[in-house]
Amino acid sequence: MARTSPLMIQVATGDPRPIGRQIVDAVRMKIATGELIQGDQLPSVRGLAQQLMINPNTVAKAYAELTTEGWLESRQGTGLFVAAPRQRLSDAERERRLDDAIGRFVNDVIPLGFPPDEVQDRVAHEFRQLVPRKTA
Template sequence: MQIRVIPGSSAAIYRQIADQVRRAVVSGELSIGDAMPSVRVLAKELVVNPNTVAKAYAELIRDGVLESQPGRGAFVAKRRNVFTRAERTRRLDEALDAAVSAGLVLDFTSDEILARMQAKLEELK
C-alpha cells in the first residue's frame, strides 16, 4: 500500500493518512492481519513528524480499523462495528456535509456532486 500526503491540503496530514488506510481496508488492498509500517518507518517515508503518524494510528486503533500488538506493531483488525448505528450515521452525515459543502463552494451543481459521489462509490466497491 502506498500512502501519499499533500502538505498544503485543507485536510490535516494525520487525517490524510488515516483516511487512506481506511480506504485500503475497505477496498481489500489491506487484509485482516496485515502488518502496518512502524510509526518511525512511515514517518520517514512520508517526511512527516512521527507524532503525526502516531496520531493517525491511534485514531485507527480507537476506531477498530487497526489493532496494536505490544512489541510487534499495528495490524489490520478484524472487521467489526465499534460504533452504534447512530454514531456511524452521525459520522457519515458529517463527512457528507463537508463533501457537499466543498462541491458547492467549487461551483459544482447538485447533479454534478451526486454524479461524482456515485462514481466514487462505484470506484470503492
C-alpha cells in the same frame, strides 16, 4: 499468516487537513476498500515516518487513533496489524457522521454550479471505482 504491506500513502502540504488526519483517513480508506485486509502488517512508526519524511510522533498519534477506533490492533513485539472487521460505531453515530459528511459535501459542491444530476453521476462513479475492491 500476516503479510507485511507497504503503506502506499502520500501526505500533501497543501491539504487543509493536518498530516496526522491525512494518515488516519488514508488508512481507513485502504481498509474500507479492501486494499488492506485483516492481518496485514503496517510499517513501523519509524518506517512510515521515514517514508513520508515526517515526524515519527505524527505517525504514532495517527496509529494510536486508528488502534483506539478498532481499525488496527497492536501485537506485543511484532507490530501493528489490520484488525478484524467489526462495527466500530453505533448506528446513531454512523448516521450523524453521514449527515455531517453530506452537509460538508453539499456546501462545497453547490457553489461550483454543477447540475445535481452530474454531481450524482460522478459520486456514483466514484463509489463504483472503490466499492468493488472491497467485495473482491
